[in-house]
Amino acid sequence: MSAEEFGVLCDIDVQQTLKEKLDEDFRRYEILGVCNPQLAQQALEAELQLGALLPCNVIVYETEDSRVGVGAVDPAVLLSVVDNPELDQIATAVRDRFDRVLDELPQA
Numbered sequence: 001m002s003a004e005e006f007g008v009l010c011d012i013d014v015q016q017t018l019k020e021k022l023d024e025d026f027r028r029y030e031i032l033g034v035c036n037p038q039l040a041q042q043a044l045e046a047e048l049q050l051g052a053l054l055p056c057n058v059i060v061y062e063t064e065d066s067r068v069g070v071g072a073v074d075p076a077v078l079l080s081v082v083d084n085p086e087l088d089q090i091a092t093a094v095r096d097r098f099d100r101v102l103d104e105l106p107q108a
Helices: 014-022 037-046 048-053 075-079 086-104
Strands: 007-013 029-035 056-062 068-072
Touching: 007 014, 014 029, 037 048, 037 086, 048 075, 056 086, 068 086, 075 086
Parallel strands: none
Antiparallel strands: 007 029, 029 056, 056 068
16 A cells, blocks of 8 residues: 555554453454555645545455455545535546555455
C-alpha cells in the first residue's frame, strides 16, 4: 500500500475484540483504517466535516475455506453522502489507488 502512499492509521482485531468483550469465537478478521495524507488533506479542505468518514476501511479476513479475503470501501460511494462536487475527483483518485493496491494482491 505504500506505493500508493497509503498508511495504516489503525488496526482493529475483530476476532480478539469479540473474544474479549463477548467471549465469542470468530474467524480471523481485521479492519484497517488507511489513509493517504495528501488526499485526506485535500478532502478535508474541501469539506471539513469529512473527518467523520476517515480513515477509509479495508478488511482482511479468513474466508469459509480458510483463504484470505480482502475488501475496501468504495470511496466514491462513501463520499457520495456528502453533497460536494469538489470531492468527486478526490474520490476517484482514492478508488484508483485502492484498485491498484488490490490488483497487486496475490490471487488464491
